[in-house]
Amino acid sequence: MKITLSVIKADIGSYVGHNKVHPELINIAKRELEKAEKKNEIIDYFVFACGDDLELLMSHKKPVENPKIHGLAWNIFTSCTKKAKEMKLYGAGQDMLKDTFSGNVKGMGPGVAEISFEERPSEPVVILAADKTSPGAWNIPLFRTFADPFTNPGLIISPVMNEGFTFEVQDVVENKSIKLKCPDEMYELLAFVGTPGRYVIKSITRNHDGLICAVTSTTRLSLIAGKYIGKDDPVCIVRAQHDLPDIGEITEPYAFPYLVEGWNRGSHTGPLMPVSLEDAMPTRFDGPPRVVALGFIVSNGNLIGPLDLFKDVSFDRARERANEIADYMRMHGPFQPHRLPEHDMEYTSMPQIMKKLKDRWGKI
Numbered sequence: 022m023k024i025t026l027s028v029i030k031a032d033i034g035s036y037v038g039h040n041k042v043h044p045e046l047i048n049i050a051k052r053e054l055e056k057a058e059k060k061n062e063i064i065d066y067f068v069f070a071c072g073d074d075l076e077l078l079m080s081h082k083k084p085v086e087n088p089k090i091h092g093l094a095w096n097i098f099t100s101c102t103k104k105a106k107e108m109k110l111y112g113a114g115q116d117m118l119k120d121t122f123s124g125n126v127k128g129m130g131p132g133v134a135e136i137s138f139e140e141r142p143s144e145p146v147v148i149l150a151a152d153k154t155s156p157g158a159w160n161i162p163l164f165r166t167f168a169d170p171f172t173n174p175g176l177i178i179s180p181v182m183n184e185g186f187t188f189e190v191q192d193v194v195e196n197k198s199i200k201l202k203c204p205d206e207m208y209e210l211l212a213f214v215g216t217p218g219r220y221v222i223k224s225i226t227r228n229h230d231g232l233i234c235a236v237t238s239t240t241r242l243s244l245i246a247g248k249y250i251g252k253d254d255p256v257c258i259v260r261a262q263h264d265l266p267d268i269g270e271i272t273e274p275y276a277f278p279y280l281v282e283g284w285n286r287g288s289h290t291g292p293l294m295p296v297s298l299e300d301a302m303p304t305r306f307d308g309p310p311r312v313v314a315l316g317f318i319v320s321n322g323n324l325i326g327p328l329d330l331f332k333d334v335s336f337d338r339a340r341e342r343a344n345e346i347a348d349y350m351r352m353h354g355p356f357q358p359h360r361l362p363e364h365d366m367e368y369t370s371m372p373q374i375m376k377k378l379k380d381r382w383g384k385i
C-alpha cells in the first residue's frame with residue numbers, strides 16, 4: 022500500500038505583524054483535518070506553524086497532486102482567511118492568489134511538498150519548514166546531506182549510498198527542470214544550485230534503486246503574482262535511515278547558520294536559525310529567518326511524533342552564531358549584501374521606485 026505525505030502551507034494572516042499564526046487559525050485547521058480523518062479522507066495529520074506560515078501535514082492513500090487533498094487544504098486556508106479577516110489579522114489571505122479552486126493548489130499561492138512511497142519496515146521522516154526565506158534555502162543542506170561525505174559519512178560507509186543520489190533541479194524563472202546524478206555530475210549541480218534564487222532542488226532519488234528520498238516546495242509567489250506578495254517560505258520532506266541519510270546527517274547542515282534570502286519585506290539576506298517549534302516566532306527585524314525540523318515515524322500512514330529536532334541544546338551555538346551574524350548583517354542597513362541584489366528586487370519593490378523617478382534621470 023502506497024502512503025502519501027502532503028505538506029501544504031500558506032501564510033493566510035498572522036499577528037502582530039508577520040510573526041506568528043494565531044491559535045484560532047491553528048484550531049480551525051485541526052478541527053477540519055479531524056473531520057477529514059473521521060471521514061477516512063486522510064489517515065492522519067499534524068498542524069503546526071513556522072512564523073506566519075500555517076503548515077498542514079497530512080498522510081493519506083491518494084496519489085500526489087490529488088484534487089481532494091488539495092481541495093481540503095484550500096478549503097481550510099479559505100476558512101482560516103475568513104477568520105483572519107474577521108479578526109483583522111495582518112496580511113489576511115495574503116498567499117491566496119486566486120478566488121476559486123481548480124483542482125490543484127499549485128500556482129495558486131500555497132506551497133506544496135508531497136511524497137508517495139511504500140512504507141519500509143520502519144519509516145522515519147523529517148518535515149522541515151522555514152520562515153522568512155525562499156525555496157532555494159534547502160539547496161545547501163540537501164546538497165550536504167545527500168552529496169557531501171564530510172556531512173554524511175554514510176556515503177562512504179554504506180555500499181547502497183555509495184552509488185550516490187540524483188538531484189532534480191528546477192529553474193523557477195524559466196519553468197524547466199533537469200536531473201543531475203551525483204557524484205558524477207556534482208560540479209554541474211553546484212554550478213546551478215549555488216544560485217538558490219533561481220535554481221531549486223525539487224527532489225532527490227537514490228541511484229541504487231530510484232527510491233524517492235526528498236521533496237521540496239518550489240513556489241515563488243512573486244513570480245506568479247508579478248509583484249512582491251509573500252516570502253515563498255518553503256517546506257521539505259526527507260526520508261531517513263536504512264541506507265538513506267540518518268536523522269543526524271539530515272540535521273547536521275543546520276549547525277551552520279548559512280545565509281538565505283527573504284528576511285524583512287522579503288528583501289534582505291540573513292542567517293537561517295534552527296529553532297524549536299516554540300521559538301519559530303521571528304520578531305527581530307521580522308527575523309532572523311527560522312527553520313524547524315520535525316521527526317515522525319510513519320506507521321501504516323499514522324504519524325508517530327513529532328520529535329522537535331532543533332530543540333536539542335547542541336543547536337544552541339548555531340543560534341548564538343546566527344544572532345552574531347544577524348548583528349553583523351544588520352549593520353549594513355539598506356546596503357548589499359544585506360539588502361538583496363537589484364536583480365531580486367526586480368520582483369519585489371524596485372519597479373515602484375523606478376517608476377516614481379523615471380523622469381528624473383538625466384543623461385551623463
Ligand SMILES: [Mg+2]
Pocket residue numbers: 032072073074152153252254
Ligand atoms: Mg512566512
